[in-house]
C-alpha cells in the first residue's frame with residue numbers, strides 16, 4: 414500500500430508535467446491539425462533558459478525564491494517568442510501545403526533547436542541550481558517533497574486558468590470556433606491568424622513552466638531532454654484524445670501514474686528481471702494500446718468534422 | 721436609393737476552373753435581391769468573394785462606396801457585411817448561445833448583447849429552449865435558424881444568405897422564409913442565393929440569373945416570375 418500511494422504521488426507529479434506539455438500538442442493540433450514535434454524542444458529551451466538565469470541571478474546574491482520566479486518568467490517570455498517565431502516562420506507559410514510538409518518541417522525544426530541549444534549550452538548535462546528547500550512531509554509513510562507539492566499545485570492552477578480561458582471567455586470561444594471551422598470564424602470577425610499565433614504562445618508558455626519543473630525535479634538540464642519528454646507528452650495527448658484540452662490534462666496525469674506504477678512494480682512482477690529503468694516502456698505500451706483499441710483517445714470525438 | 725453594393729466584372733478562379741466570369745451586380749440600400757442559377761453556376765463563389773473567403777481573380781466591388789478588397793475577411797463583418805454560408809457552418813461543439821455570441825464577436829458594445837440575444841430568441845423560440853445544447857445536436861432546420869440568428873447578432877447592414885432552404889422539409893422552409901421576410905421588414909438589405917426560386921422571388925425586389933459564371937438576366941422579381949426562361953428552368957413550369 415505504501416508503495417502504491419508513494420508511486421501515486423510520484424506519478425501525479427510527473428503526470429502534471431506531461432499534462433502541461435500535452436496541452437501544447439493538443440491545442441496546436443486542435444486548431445491546425447498539425448503535430449508540432451518541435452514542442453518538446455521548446456520545453457527544453459524553457460528549462461535551459463531558467464537554468465542559466467538561475468545561475469546568474471543567484472550569483473548576484475538574489476534570494477532563491479525571487480531568483481526562481483524571475484527565471485520562470487524569463488523562460489516563459491523566451492519560449493513565447495520562440496513559439497510565435499516557429500508558427501510564423503515555419504508553419505504559416507505551409508498552411509495550404511500537403512500535410513506531410515509541415516510534419517517534416519516540425520522534425521527538422523526539432524533538430525535545429527537541439528543543435529542550437531547544444532551550441533549555446535553545450536552537450537553535457539548541467540545541474541539545476543538547488544534553490545528549492547529540500548524538505549518534505551511524510552504522511553503514513555508516503556513522502557511528498559516540497560518540489561512535488563509545488564509542481565502539482567502550480568500545474569493544477571495553470572490548467573484551471575486555461576480551462577476558464579477556453580470555456581468562459583470570448584477569446585476562448587473564438588479559439589474553439591477557429592479550431593472547428595476557421596473560414597466561418599473569419600466570417601464572425603475572428604482574426605484567425607492571431608488566434609493561431611496565440612495558441613502557439615499559450616502552448617509555449619506552458620511548455621516553459623513544464624521545462625523548469627522537470628529540470629528542477631530531476632536537478633538536471635540537457636539539450637536532448639525535450640525529446641523523450643515531448644514524445645511522452647504527445648502520447649498523453651493521444652491518450653486523452655488529440656485536440657481535446659481536458660483530454661490532454663487527463664491523459665498526462667494518467668500516463669504519469671501508469672509510468673510510476675510500472676516503475677514501482679515491474680521488478681516484483683518480473684521477478685526482478687526488469688528494473689525500473691524500463692519505465693519508459695509503459696508510456697509506449699499505453700500509446701500502442703490506445704491506438705489499437707481506442708484510436709480517438711479517452712475524450713476524443715469519434716469523427717472530426719471538417720467543412 | 722444609393723447602391724450599397726456594386727460588383728463590377730468580378731472573376732473567381734480555382735486553379736484552371738473559372739467559377740465566376742465577369743459578374744456585374746448591384747444591391748441598393750434596403751433592397752432585396754435574389755441570385756438564382758443552376759448547380760455550379762458560381763453563386764456561392766460570388767458570395768464568398770464578397771465576404772473575403774476567396775480572393776477574386778479579377779474585377780472587384782465597392783460596398784457603401786468603399787473598396788473592401790484590401791480588407792481581410794474578419795474585418796468585413798464589422799462593416800455590416802454578413803454571410804450565412806452554404807451548409808450553415810454552425811460550430812457543432814459550441815452551444816447554441818455560444819454560436820450566437822460568436823456572431824457578435826467583433827462588437828465592442830457587449831452591454832447590448834443580452835438584448836440582441838433576446839431579439840434572436842424572439843425570432844426563433846426553438847433556439848431559446850436549447851440554448852445550452854451543443855449546436856451539433858440540432859436538426860438541419862434548427863441549424864439554419866441558428867446560422868441566421870448568428871448573422872443577425874452582428875447587426876448586418878447587408879445580409880447575404882446562401883441557400884437557406886437547402887435540404888429542409890417544406891414546413892421548415894416556410895418558417896425560414898417567414899423569418900427572412902421579417903428581417904427584410906426590419907430594413908436589412910438582403911442578397912439571397914436560393915434554389916427555391918418561387919419563395920425567393922416572392923420576397924425580392926429584383927433578381928439576377930446566373931449561368932456558368934455569368935449573369936444572363938437581370939430584372940425585377942415580378943418580371944422574372946413571368947419570364948418564360950425563368951419559369952421553365954427555375955419555377956418548374958413545363959411551359960404555358
Ligand SMILES: Nc1ncnc2c1ncn2[C@@H]1O[C@H](COP(=O)(O)OP(=O)(O)OP(=O)(O)O)[C@@H](O)[C@H]1O
Nearest residue numbers: 734737738739757758759760761762763764765766
Ligand atoms: N474550392 C473549390 N475548388 C475547385 N473548384 C471549385 C471550388 N469551389 C467551387 N468550385 C467550382 O466552381 C464552380 C462554381 O461553384 P459554386 O459553388 O460557386 O456554384 P454554386 O452556384 O454555388 O452551385 P450550387 O448551387 O451547387 O451551390 C463549380 O464548377 C465548382 O465545382
Ligand SMILES: [Mg+2]
Nearest residue numbers: 763764765806
Ligand atoms: Mg452554392
